[in-house]
Amino acid sequence: MNLTVIGAGYVGLVTGTCFAEMGNKVYCVDVDEDKINNLKKGIIPIYEPHLATMVIDNQAKNNLFFTTDLKEALDNTNIIFIAVGTPQNAGGSVNLSFVYDVAKQIAGIISKDSLIVTKSTVPVGTGFEIKKIINENKINDVNIEIASNPEFLKEGVAIEDCMRPDRVIIGTEDEKSAEILKELYRPFVSNHDRFIFMDVKSAEMTKYVANAMLATKISFMNEIANICECTGANIQSVRLGIGSDKRIGYKFIYAGCGYGGSCFPKDIKGLINTSVEKGYIPKILSMVDEVNEVQKMVIIDKITSKFGNDLSNLTFAVWGLSFKPQTDDVRNAPSITIIGELLKRGTKIRAYDPKAIESFKREIDDENITFTKSKYDALDDADALILITEWKEFRSLDLDELSKRLNQKIIFDGRNIYSKRIEEEGFELFQIGC
Structure with a gap:
């Protein structure tokens, strides 16, 4: 398949490279000329094991192209992944300006029927807003379908996560879009069907809830660790005791000095903000964030x-x-x-x-x-x-x-x-x- 990935950041670069590794022709687009020029030379802006080798190899095979020219990419593809940044605003809300700017740029260029897939982590309803922006601003008579395909990449093992996903979530409005993405991902899940299909809004929510659940486990264990210090118990022994329960498991129950990264803190705050906007005060999520900062x-x-x-x-x-x-x-x-x-x-x-x-x-x-x-x-x-x-x-x-x-x-x-x-x-x- 021929596809465009807009955004050569962490998610876009890893995703585009892995698609290219499976034999697809991938155009990876970014507005940062220095980044694109470096990527063409095999200079990677982030450290991620195995990524540099795969980028260089797939460029040599003419499977992976880096460009700042969105028109060049869209003229050669009809599957478009949006993987631009969604940073946090000062009040905790999600900044969607990059996403919506891309939607407007697509509208002014797109010349063929296309599937627009949101890979960026976005609040519920963003996919439909993207479709609305494109349809209201498009200059050609083309049909646009949308899908949500959230990423679940862990930094440090992102290539492994992408090449061997434990699930592929596809949120779509129609069967044809679902079949296109199923065929695209088929090589990644050939040994076991890991597809989960749902509506677009549920897919967008799933990404937030997954990160919120993992962050909750970490903050919960950190709070228990602090209680252990007060009582004389040992959190390492407690971890072994509860982790042996199959309902709980051993992952993400290690006490420490708090979680960080670009996802957990931002996504917790983003989900809190979305809830508050809809009139619901999420007490547990608010405490997860507070406990982590204190930790x-x-x-x-x-x-x-x-x-x-x-x-x-x-x-x-x-x-x-x-x-x-x-x-x-x-x-x-x-x-x-x-x-x-x-x-x-x-x-x-x-x-x-x-x-x-x-x-x-x-x-x-x-x-x-x-x-x-x-x-x-x-x-x-x-x-x-x-x-x-x-x-x-x-x-x-x-x-x-x-x-x-x-x-x-x-x-x-x-x-x-x-x-x-x-x-x-x-x-x-x-x-x-x-």
Whole structure:
């Protein structure tokens, strides 16, 4: 099939590349000329395992094209995916200006009957608004159908999620559109039928609800971890106890220093805002968001409990800046809050992350932060280690190296990845809910 993906951001780039990998001809369109020129050279704007190789290979096969010319793309395709950003407005609502701008651009160009598929995460009803905008502004007599096909890509394993999805949700108005998308996705689900068909509005809602449910599990476990600390229970034992219940399972029940990223925080607030606009106050979702923001301060509370409120003469080593492993994304990352709070208290920071240093510098670039080339270099002359992101390379500790480099044998483990046995080697270990 020939298709256009509008938006060469995280979702659009991964989705378009995976479609090309299956032999489709894909035009990936973006207004950012520098980004498009770099992509043509195989320079990828994000870190995602295996993505760069696939982009280069599929360009060589003439399956994947990058362009700023929307007309060129639409003249050669009749399946159009909208995958532009939907950032959060100041009040928590979803900014749909990019989506609607694209709809107007499509209307002024489109010259053949086409299926418009919304891949961006959008509030319920957006698909119909896109169709209305195109129909009211189109200059040619063409028929437009719409569909919602939400993405469920986890950063760090997005290629795997796209190539082997656990479900493909298709929200459509008509059978023909459903059959077109089913045929497009057939190679991805050849071993097992994973299609779920529904109406457009339900598909749009499903994306929000999926992220809201996962965020709720995380905030719930973080709250339970705080209760465990008050009562003397151990959250690690509790997690094993409840995770063994098949109704609950082990995924997303790890206590930590809060969730981040571009999806969970934005989508929770977006769903809250949509509910309020319709006259319903979502109490649980509001608390999920509140608990998560408070949780990012738990590490700071532990640090001040240990060292006191005056931290001006201290230096802290920080391991991990991205909001999760296997990505360079620092949007809404706990590291932003934790390091920001430490800097306010006059500390110096020595930070290391395998992939996210440059991304972090765009958020906070302070003279009191030193970025190092290795995890152990970050420890030099630091008074304590703070683990924020659980990259695999942080899981096994060389305690001799820590002992030599740290001024004090103190670790604040924000992801509970270390064993209490290291306390037998003279380390003080502060964890969450343990």
